[in-house]
Amino acid sequence: MTAALDEIIEDFAALTDSEKIQLLLEFSDELPELPDDLAEAAMEPVPECQSPLFLSVDDSDPDxxxxxxxxxxxxxxxxxxxxxxHQGLNGASAAEILAVPGDFYTSLGLDSAISPLRLRGMAAMLARIKAHLGPTGR
Structure with a gap:
C-alpha cells in the first residue's frame, strides 16, 4: 500500500459508521476537476459503478x-x-499501485455502512487502473 492510502485507511478505522459516511462525503467534495485538456469522452467508463464514472490513467512516467x-x-x-x-494513489509508481490488494477497500470498514454493490464499484475502479498498468493493460 502507498503511505497515502495507509493514512486514509487509518482515518476511516478510527470512526463510527456514521462518521465514515461523513468522511466519504468529504472525500467526494475533494475530487479534483478534470484538466481542461482532458475530455470525459476520451476517458474509460467503469460500468460496474452504480453511477456514471470515467477514469483516465497517465502512465507516461511509470514512477x-x-x-x-x-x-x-x-x-x-x-x-x-x-x-x-486519487488521494491514495495519484503520483505513486506503477509498481506501488499494482501491489495494492484488490480488496483493500474492506480495510476502510465501510461494509456495514455501504452496500456491497457500491463497494464492488470501488474494486472495479482499482481493477481498471491496474489493468491499464499491468502487462496486459491497454
Whole structure:
C-alpha cells in the first residue's frame, strides 16, 4: 500500500459508521476537476459503478502515475471512492499501485455502512487502473 492510502485507511478505522459516511462525503467534495485538456469522452467508463464514472490513467512516467476521475456531483458515494483512490494513489509508481490488494477497500470498514454493490464499484475502479498498468493493460 502507498503511505497515502495507509493514512486514509487509518482515518476511516478510527470512526463510527456514521462518521465514515461523513468522511466519504468529504472525500467526494475533494475530487479534483478534470484538466481542461482532458475530455470525459476520451476517458474509460467503469460500468460496474452504480453511477456514471470515467477514469483516465497517465502512465507516461511509470514512477509517477497520474489518475483522473469524472463522476457527477449527484453521485457522492462514487465520487468519494474515486477521491480516495486519487488521494491514495495519484503520483505513486506503477509498481506501488499494482501491489495494492484488490480488496483493500474492506480495510476502510465501510461494509456495514455501504452496500456491497457500491463497494464492488470501488474494486472495479482499482481493477481498471491496474489493468491499464499491468502487462496486459491497454
Amino acid at each position: 509517477s502515475i497520474q489518475l483522473y476521475f469524472s463522476a457527477p456531483p449527484q453521485a457522492p458515494t462514487t465520487r468519494g471512492f474515486a477521491s480516495i483512490l
